[in-house]
Amino acid sequence: MIVVAVEPHLSDNRGDATAGPRPVKTVVVDASVAAKWFLPRAGETLTTEAEELLNSYVIGELRILVPDLFWAELANIFWKAVRQGRWTRTAAETALLAILNRTIPTIPVLTLLEDAFEIALTFDRSVYDCVYVSLAVASKCDLVTADERLANALAAHLPVKWLASFK
DSSP, X not given: OOBOOOOOOOOSOOSOXXXXXXXXXXXXXXXXXXXXXXXXXXXXXXXXXXXXXXXXXXXXXXXXXXXXXXXXXXXXXXXXXXXXXXXXXXXXXHHHHHHHTSOOOEEOGGGTHHHHHHHHHHHTOOHHXXXXXXXXXXXXXXXXXXXXXXXXXXXXXXXXXXXXXXX
């Protein structure tokens, strides 16, 4: 069954506003979290938690950072959903344009790769995943992921939080 995605509520506020003198919390999010902002709810878990994170960003309570790898990974998730017949091409293209129009600070992978490689070797995780971890370490913030296995493997050693337990 092909489902047309509902575009998330992305206001013109790009997460830059702050509510009073309170400091804005910064997090790194991976593509597994961002995909939940767009993909049809059917068959997806943690969509409510992902939407809460997005809303915190939109109202300026949260700052999001991503490595440039994020954009290709997210587009690949959208492509895969179309290929599997879970999403229409139009819905995927609309979602991609919506996220590309966000102002999300993006850090080049090349500045993270050496540390990501070390983390990958140390913890036997993919370099792709460890690029996000490396950015979180370098930025002194948490990586929020919907990948429970990644969170379980690294949370005791590195700033990695599973989306379900992130507050």
